[in-house]
Amino acid sequence: MAEEPKPEPKPEEAAPQAEPKPFPMASAGAPPAVEGKIDLLMDVPLNVRVELGRAKMYVEDILKLGDGAVVELDKLAGDPVDILVNDRLVARGEILVLNENFCVRITEIVEPKERAKG
Numbered sequence: 001m002a003e004e005p006k007p008e009p010k011p012e013e014a015a016p017q018a019e020p021k022p023f024p025m026a027s028a029g030a031p032p033a034v035e036g037k038i039d040l041l042m043d044v045p046l047n048v049r050v051e052l053g054r055a056k057m058y059v060e061d062i063l064k065l066g067d068g069a070v071v072e073l074d075k076l077a078g079d080p081v082d083i084l085v086n087d088r089l090v091a092r093g094e095i096l097v098l099n100e101n102f103c104v105r106i107t108e109i110v111e112p113k114e115r116a117k118g
Contacts (some may be wrong), residue, residue, distance in 0.1 A: 048085050050081050051082040055072060090109070092108040
C-alpha cells in the first residue's frame with residue numbers, strides 16, 4: 001500500500017509561526033520609564049506605627065484596667081522601638097521628646113531579609 005500524500009493546509013488552517021523576540025538585558029537600577037514616575041506614589045497614604053512593646057493579658061485582666069493602670073511591656077526603657085509601615089517592620093528608633101511632643105529618631109533601617117520575615 002502506498003501512502004497517500006497529505007494535502008497542503010489552506011492558508012486559514014496554517015498554524016501561526018512564532019518569531020523570536022529580543023528581550024532587553026536586566027539592569028540593577030529601575031527602568032527609566034519607572035524611575036521618573038516615583039512622584040506618582042508620593043501621595044499614597046501609608047499606615048505608620050511605632051510599637052513601644054507588647055504584652056499578653058487575659059481578658060479578665062484587661063477588663064480590670066482603669067485610669068492609672070500600668071501595663072508591663074516586653075521591652076525595657078531605652079530599648080529601641082519598632083517602626084512599622086503597613087504592618088511591616090522597616091526600622092528601629094528611639095523615643096524623644098521635642099517641644100512637649102513625643103517623636104522617634106530612626107537609628108536603624110531593617111535589612112530586606114529581616115523585613116521579609118515580618
